[in-house]
Structures are given as structure tokens and as C-alpha cells.
């Protein structure tokens with residue numbers, strides 16, 4: 221007999237069909253998925269001789285696969301300690317009871333003959349103190365004429381997805397917010413996925429490019445999306461993975477189509493820029509400041525040695541990207557904007573990527589974290605989300621030979637700095 225540990229899975233619809241049936245027992249039809257050693261309830265006898273198909277959402281492709289070749293039975297119990305027996309049997313793996321003992325405990329069970337049968341028992345009278353220790357209303361059994369084993373039975377919960385975070389993370393607040401992500405490459409796509417996971421209600425994706433073969437190693441998207449526009453493929457990805465996420469995709473080049481970007485900025489709460497290159501980063505810094513929107517800019521520098529995430533807020537206390545770069549060059553730091561263009565010509569030359577995929581995802585996730593912290597602090601007044609500074613320099617594969625603030629010498633070190641004040645001559649800070 222089995223030394224494996226098969227699972228029975230039921231969607232919430234299967235649970236309702238059994239619970240709501242006027243019968244006290246009926247037939248079950250199950251799909252068997254041998255590779256994963258599981259059975260999925262796909263039809264329930266709800267009235268004498270009437271079998272109803274169970275709703276299994278399209279996204280559960282494995283639950284919808286398998287062969288319709290397993291039969292079973294469901295039985296309603298009352299005033300019965302069968303589920304307590306199930307609990308104690310299941311806590312001692314490999315133990316079983318005889319079929320006759322099982323039949324005395326669960327009257328009405330069909331004789332399985334020479335086959336294996338699956339039985340689901342439903343005891344709606346389990347008191348709450350027993351539920352607290354793990355005794356459930358539904359349990360599964362694998363029965364043969366010799367022996368009966370307890371089966372693991374898993375039922376689709378009422379609440380799945382982001383709703384599970386309710387009361388633990390401010391999903392209701394963040395659902396009212398929107399973030400624009402400019403640049404949907406390796407860092408940007410990770411930031412987008414993180415925003416969805418944090419529960420930000422709406423994202424506006426901006427990128428003019430297609431996903432090509434060399435991108436797939438470092439991108440959330442894979443080979444299935446090669447050739448597609450990144451924004452459209454990301455929109456489809458989110459629809460599958462984060463179905464409650466609202467998404468708008470904009471196939472825009474922010475440098476030569478900046479006039480389209482400005483009105484879009486009015487409709488969002490903040491911006492993340494993960495675009496490569498001097499031009500797009502300067503344009504986004506300028507337009508976000510003009511639109512009075514906070515902006516988080518993320519990139520990796522010096523061939524993947526350090527990550528840089530800067531939060532630019534439209535306040536007289538802090539200057540813009542240009543003011544920061546001028547301040548740093550006055551203090552002898554590397555020109556981080558020029559570093560962004562290393563290896564580029566003016567055409568379609570792709571910079572040889574040096575940062576490894578998880579480092580880029582790490583920077584993208586951290587950028588999203590900083591954006592979400594900004595929303596929570598500035599819009600929703602959650603001061604636990606105050607950041608230690610405006611500029612984070614992150615050690616990835618640091619060599620330690622750069623000047624401050626890039627002189628990180630250890631991997632995973634995060635150094636926080638402030639930003640200089642706006643320069644009086646700055647065309648972005650004082651247009």
C-alpha cells in the first residue's frame with residue numbers, strides 16, 4: 221500500500237456543491253494527475269442521479285488537467301467522531317484502519333470491491349474548539365477492502381490573492397494609488413512585479429522597445445514574449461499573474477514623445493524611472509519635477525558593481541537629477557549619467573550587460589519598495605515608512621575604488637545619503 225502521500229484538491233465550488241446538496245451521500249468524479257500524485261474533484265452528485273460539473277477557474281491549469289478516471293463518494297456525517305480519528309491517523313504516517321472498522325464509523329460507504337476508492341466525508345457539526353486544533357469539516361480517505369488511509373484534502377479558501385494581506389498590510393490604501401514605470405527592462409520589470417505584489421492599484425507602463433533574445437536572461441518575461449513590445453507583454457503577464465492589477469501600456473519614447481508623457485504624469489501619484497541612458501533619465505527627472513510628482517530612479521553603475529536608487533521629490537529642500545550630478549562631479553565622483561551610456565554608440569548598439577539577473581531584480585524590487593514607502597508616508601501618513609535618506613547606493617559586486625557616495629566596498633551594503641539643494645541656475649528646479 222501507498223508509501224506516497226496523495227492529495228485531494230477541491231475548489232470552493234466543489235465544497236459548496238457538497239455542502240448545499242440535500243442528499244446525505246453521493247458520487248464524486250475525480251481527475252487523477254499521476255505526476256503530482258493528486259486527485260481533483262471535478263463532478264459532484266448533488267441530487268439523486270444528477271452529477272454537476274465543478275467550476276475550476278481557467279488559471280488552475282494543472283487542476284484542469286489529468287484523466288477523468290477516478291471515482292469516489294462523498295458522505296455527510298453527523299454527531300460522529302470520524303474526523304477526530306482521521307486527525308490522529310494522519311498524525312502517524314503509514315497507519316491505517318480496516319475497512320470494517322471504517323464502515324462502522326462511516327455508515328453508507330460503498331464496498332470498493334477490488335479497487336481503490338476515494339471518499340470525502342463532510343461533518344458540518346465540528347465545533348469551533350475542535351476546528352482550532354485542526355479538525356476540519358471535510359476530510360479525505362483512500363479506501364480498499366483491506367485498509368483505509370487518511371488522505372490530505374485541500375480546499376480552495378474563500379480569500380485568495382492580495383486579499384489575504386488585509387489587516388496585515390495596507391492593501392486598501394495602496395489600491396487607491398497609481399505609479400508610472402518608465403523603462404520596462406530588467407530593473408523596470410522587477411519593479412513592476414513588486415508594485416503589483418505590494419498592492420499598488422494601478423501601474424502605467426512606458427517603454428518604446430521590444431523584448432529581444434538577449435533581454436530574456438535578465439527580464440521577468442521569457443522566450444514566449446520575444447519580439448513583442450515590452451509594455452504589451454508585461455500587461456499580459458500582469459493580467460495572468462496579478463489579475464486585480466490595473467495596467468495601462470504606453471509604447472512611448474520619452475525623449476522624442478515627451479509631450480505625450482506630460483499629461484499622463486498628471487494622473488499618477490508617483491514615478492519610477494528604470495530607463496537606460498542619459499536622455500530618458502533627464503527627461504523624466506525634468507517632467508516629474510514639473511508635474512510635482514515624486515520620482516524614484518534606479519540603475520546599476522560601473523559594470524554592475526553598485527546599484528543606485530535616488531528619490532527625487534519636488535520640494536525646495538532637494539534638487540533634481542542634474543543638481544545631484546553637478547554636486548557629485550564638483551566633489552570628484554564618477555559621472556553616473558555618462559556611465560549609463562558606456563558602450564553605447566548613437567544607434568541600436570546594446571550595452572554589454574554585466575550585472576547578473578538577480579542583482580538587477582534586487583535593485584528593481586528595492587526601487588519599488590522605496591516608491592511604496594513614499595506613497596505610504598507622504599499620502600497615507602505612515603511614518604514607519606520614512607526612508608533613511610534620498611539616495612541609496614547598494615553594493616552588488618563592489619571593487620571599492622570609486623569615490624563617494626559610490627565607494628561601497630562590501631556586497632549588500634546600502635549607504636543612504638541626502639541630496640543637495642536645488643542650484644539657483646537649474647532649469648528643472650527653477651524653470
Ligand SMILES: [Zn+2]
Nearest residue numbers: 540543646649
Ligand atoms: Zn535641479
